[in-house]
Amino acid sequence: MADLLLWVPWVLLSLLFIYLLDLLAQSSRHLPPGPRPLPFIGSLHLLGDQPHRSLAVLAKKYGPLMSLRLGAVTTVVVSSPEVAREFLQKHDAVFAARSVPEAARDHARNSVPWLPPGAKWRALRKIMATELFAPHRLDALHHLRQEKVDELVSHVGRLAREGAPVDIGRVAFTTSLNLLSRTIFSRDLTSLDDHGASKDFQQLITDIMEAAGSPNLSDFFPALAAVDLQGLRRRLTRLFARLHRLFDGEIDKRRTLRGRNTGKRGVTDKKEDDFLEDLFAAGSDTSSSTVEWAMAELLQNPIRMDKVCNELVQIIGSRRKIEESEIGQLPYLQAVIKETFRLHPPVPLLLPRQATTTIQVLDYIIPKGAKVLINVWAMGRDIDIWSEPEKFMPERFLERSTDFKGGDLELIPFGAGRRICPGMPLAVRMVHVVIASLLIHFKWRLPVEVEGNRIDMTEKFGVTLAKAIPLCVMATST
Numbered sequence: 015m016a017d018l019l020l021w022v023p024w025v026l027l028s029l030l031f032i033y034l035l036d037l038l039a040q041s042s043r044h045l046p047p048g049p050r051p052l053p054f055i056g057s058l059h060l061l062g063d064q065p066h067r068s069l070a071v072l073a074k075k076y077g078p079l080m081s082l083r084l085g086a087v088t089t090v091v092v093s094s095p096e097v098a099r100e101f102l103q104k105h106d107a108v109f110a111a112r113s114v115p116e117a118a119r120d121h122a123r124n125s126v127p128w129l130p131p132g133a134k135w136r137a138l139r140k141i142m143a144t145e146l147f148a149p150h151r152l153d154a155l156h157h158l159r160q161e162k163v164d165e166l167v168s169h170v171g172r173l174a175r176e177g178a179p180v181d182i183g184r185v186a187f188t189t190s191l192n193l194l195s196r197t198i199f200s201r202d203l204t205s206l207d208d209h210g211a212s213k214d215f216q217q218l219i220t221d222i223m224e225a226a227g228s229p230n231l232s233d234f235f236p237a238l239a240a241v242d243l244q245g246l247r248r249r250l251t252r253l254f255a256r257l258h259r260l261f262d263g264e265i266d267k268r269r270t271l272r273g274r275n276t277g278k279r280g281v282t283d284k285k286e287d288d289f290l291e292d293l294f295a296a297g298s299d300t301s302s303s304t305v306e307w308a309m310a311e312l313l314q315n316p317i318r319m320d321k322v323c324n325e326l327v328q329i330i331g332s333r334r335k336i337e338e339s340e341i342g343q344l345p346y347l348q349a350v351i352k353e354t355f356r357l358h359p360p361v362p363l364l365l366p367r368q369a370t371t372t373i374q375v376l377d378y379i380i381p382k383g384a385k386v387l388i389n390v391w392a393m394g395r396d397i398d399i400w401s402e403p404e405k406f407m408p409e410r411f412l413e414r415s416t417d418f419k420g421g422d423l424e425l426i427p428f429g430a431g432r433r434i435c436p437g438m439p440l441a442v443r444m445v446h447v448v449i450a451s452l453l454i455h456f457k458w459r460l461p462v463e464v465e466g467n468r469i470d471m472t473e474k475f476g477v478t479l480a481k482a483i484p485l486c487v488m489a490t491s492t
């Protein structure tokens with residue numbers, strides 16, 4: 015025992031030596047500035063449970079291009095449009111690879127969001143661009159989506175007649191799922207009245223987003239990944255297995271149908287299932303949270319609520335049915351949605367990129383393998399870009415031509431460059447039409463018990479930034 019104690023000071027001294035060497039190496043590597051890391055954990059203790067907010071505060075001190083050591087991993091955080099342009103446009107090819115979360119590693123092999131930018135990824139992106147989300151394809155299935163929007167309106171109408179509150183996130187989620195399903199399978203996955211199935215889907219996708227977005231020790235200390243200390247990989251594997259089972263029935267039906275049409279029997283292809291599941295996971299939660307945040311902001315801003323409703327009455331009038339092709343005639347509604355994306359980007363840090371080679375960006379060196387986070391949430395609230403950034407003011411977008419399609423780096427809720435969200439053309443249609451339909455057909459108010467207070471706008475961080483307290487409101491048919 016006494017012998018063992020003799021070793022303790024030596025071990026401590028050696029660790030201190032390694033730490034100092036690491037600090038020295040870091041300063042000689044010309045990394046972007048950042049907080050001085052503690053031994054072993056680096057700056058992990060600074061992240062908290064709202065990393066997008068903690069990183070925004072740190073960027074105020076260290077600048078829009080900063081580096082942090084999170085555990086053993088060098089992480090670069092971008093917080094301004096000028097720096098984002100360097101990463102997403104100028105050096106897009108170097109940063110087109112993803113840093114894959116350890117928990118999703120098994121699933122990632124056939125998953126568009128996590129695949130490396132090679133042949134398989136290019137082929138799947140091509141299918142999406144030409145077969146699923148090309149404008150003429152979306153136009154062709156417009157009538158199928160319209161039926162689902164009609165169902166949303168009659169479902170909310172029923173709740174209004176019963177005097178029951180409407181959980182906006184839930185109805186928007188089921189509707190998004192069905193709009194995606196009608197676009198991808200030409201048929202339904204769930205129904206609004208079918209509480210069991212759609213609730214299962216929503217819970218499952220929320221759980222997947224949370225598990226994939228939770229800070230995981232395996233990501234910060236890759237040497238420990240095999241142990242899966244927090245059990246997140248096992249959890250995500252179980253969740254994906256459940257999602258597979260839920261989808262299997264639907265995919266089988268579709269194959270049988272296709273088999274009948276082509277005379278060939280459908281073959282089970284797990285890779286294709288993974289690809290399709292990813293689209294539902296990537297598209298439903300992001301779209302429905304946009305609807306929920308937009309409605310929450312409008313309910314808190316009655317003047318803006320009146321403005322958007324008046325525009326709808328003027329353009330849509332007594333027909334009371336909005337077509338996807340009419341979105342272009344609704345500039346104030348478009349401004350409301352841009353403002354919602356600015357304040358509540360559904361994917362606040364985009365999906366993490368990784369440097370495929372060591373490269374100089376501006377005056378700094380970004381080492382090969384560094385993880386890159388683009389803090390679009392911080393950019394949306396930057397006072398140097400937006401006046402009164404904390405306020406919900408859609409009018410600001412009537413005066414500037416900023417769009418969210420990847421060209422204007424100050425507003426990139428869908429990302430930019432070659433990894434930009436491929437589902438954007440569908441998401442834009444869904445979000446505008448769902449919000450417009452909820453506003454054309456109903457007047458909205460808060461339940462009496464909430465009315466005196468403001469709506470709780472607390473965020474819950476995951477891959478998607480959800481509203482922590484669901485928005486439940488009362489509707490009256492107009």
Ligand code: HEM
Pocket residue numbers: 126127128139194292293294296297298300301304359360361364365366427428429430431432433434435436437438440441445
């Ligand atoms: C409001 C709705 C949506 C938002 C805000 C959103 C946002 C994003 C963001 C930020 C990324 C990462 C981009 C980057 O790293 O630069 C992404 C990727 C992706 N999104 Fe979306 N998305 C939405 C809807 C959809 C829909 C409807 C689909 C498909 C049905 C979809 C499918 C995907 C896929 C497959 C990727 C991975 C692309 C890749 O890595 O190559 N998204 N999305």
